[in-house]
Every structure is written in C-alpha cells, then in structure tokens.
Amino acid sequence: MLTPPPTLPFPIRKECPPGACDCRRELLLDDPHADLRVLRLTKEEEKRLIERIETIASYAELLRIGQRLEEQLGIRLTIAPGPNEVRTVRGFVIDIATVPGLCRKTRQAIPAAIRRCLENRPEIAFAILDAHDLLGQG
Incomplete structure (x- = not known):
C-alpha cells in the first residue's frame, strides 16, 4: 500500500511518470532523516534556475550559483576542462552529482x-581554463 507523501512546509517537485526517471524520490520521502532540500526544486523553480544560469555574466557569478546550489538544494556542481583539448564548450566536463530526488x-x-552560458560568454570559459592553470599564466 502506498503511503501519502509527508506534509512539508514547502512545495515539492511532483513525481515523474513511472519509468521515466531514476531519481528515487520515493526512497527519499520514505526516509524520515533524508535531506529533502532537493525536492524544493519544482519545475517552475527549475525554469527560473535555468534562465538564471543562462544569464550569468562572470566566472565569480557562476561559482556563486554553484555554491548556492549546494547550500540550498544539496546539489554539487563541478565544472572543469575535459581530459582532452578544450576547443569548444563541449570540452568542459560539467558534472551534477547524483542526489536522490534530483530528476534525470x-x-x-x-x-x-x-x-x-559559456557559448554566449567565452570570457567565462577562459576564466575556467585560467583557474585550472591551462592558459599557462600561473
């Protein structure tokens, strides 16, 4: 028998259709000690986040967004140059740590x-390369 989701003081993301996602949302809701912060990212909030990310204007702002993702939602974001040459933004490894409840x-x-964002603001891509000492200025 399915148990209803607990009542929370904030709106949570609706569940994905069966078989469409691997987020393990049910396990998160069943655990009374689970970190439910990631469920605060509703579809509407996700749209706002995506719009905000696309309008980032500097590397410092990108770092701040990554820090806030971790603080507010428990999502760890890692951006680094890939193991091969970075000729385009596809050469960056952008990793979101798998967190229970985070939709695929x-x-x-x-x-x-x-x-x-990196395609629109190449100076941010160069700042990432520089932060990893790939431009040889360090």
Whole structure:
C-alpha cells in the first residue's frame, strides 16, 4: 500500500511518470532523516534556475550559483576542462552529482544551460581554463 507523501512546509517537485526517471524520490520521502532540500526544486523553480544560469555574466557569478546550489538544494556542481583539448564548450566536463530526488531531466538541463552560458560568454570559459592553470599564466 502506498503511503501519502509527508506534509512539508514547502512545495515539492511532483513525481515523474513511472519509468521515466531514476531519481528515487520515493526512497527519499520514505526516509524520515533524508535531506529533502532537493525536492524544493519544482519545475517552475527549475525554469527560473535555468534562465538564471543562462544569464550569468562572470566566472565569480557562476561559482556563486554553484555554491548556492549546494547550500540550498544539496546539489554539487563541478565544472572543469575535459581530459582532452578544450576547443569548444563541449570540452568542459560539467558534472551534477547524483542526489536522490534530483530528476534525470534536471541533471541534463543544468549542464546544458551552463554550456549555453559559456557559448554566449567565452570570457567565462577562459576564466575556467585560467583557474585550472591551462592558459599557462600561473
């Protein structure tokens, strides 16, 4: 018998259609000690986040967004140059750590938004390379 989701003081993301996602949302809701912060990222909030990421104007702002994702939602974001040459933004490894409750589509949408941001603002891509000492200035 299915138990209803607990009543929470904030709106949570609706469940994905059966078989469409691997987020393990049910396990998260069944555990009374689970970190439910990631469920705060509703579809509407996700759209706002994606729009915000696409309009990032500096590397410092990108770092701040990554820090806030971790603080507010428990989502760890890692952006680094790939193991091969970085000729385009596809050469960056943008990783979202798998967190129970984080939708598969969201794990794909955030890196895609960051890539669009890097395409529109190549100076941020150069700052990432510089931070990893790939431009030889360190």
